[in-house]
Amino acid sequence: MEAHWDLDTLRVFLHILGAAVWVGGQVIVAALVPALRRIGPEATQAAAQQFARVAWPFFWLAVLSGLWNLLEVEFEDAANSYHITLTIKLVLVIATGVTAWLHTKASDRRRIAMMGSLSGVTSIGAVLVGVAL
Secondary structure (H helix, E strand, C coil): CCCCCCHHHHHHHHHHHHHHHHHHHHHHHHHHHHHHHHHCHHHHHHHHHHHHHHHHHHHHHHHHHHHHHHHCCCHHHCCHHHHHHHHHHHHHHHHHHHHHHHHHHCCCHHHHHHHHHHHHHHHHHHHHHHHHC
16 A cells, blocks of 8 residues: 555545544534633633634635535446435535534523534534545
8 A cells, every 4th residue: 555645635634624623623612611611701702702713714624625525526426325425414514514603693501502512513423424425
């Protein structure tokens, strides 16, 4: 087996990087929220704003590199199970983006927690389904 460096390597790297920062960042922030709340609401808000400045560009990196990935697929040769799995992944990616955006717009703690949790779960689901592709 040999290592090779080409545009496919770059494409997959960018996709993994985008997903790692987006999904991993959500896991880390979720783990920090209880400690941040003890400091005060301003700490939680400041961390959320800083996370958003970093995370959203990487979300879009994952989306754009995912579109690049789709350009490399020979859909007419792909099995039906591939099409179904891809559809599930696309739904999960859209869901994580929408629920994360709703999380940023929410004003009450219940909705903030619900949208944040849904975004985290759907982002992890997108990674799991993506691995199957």
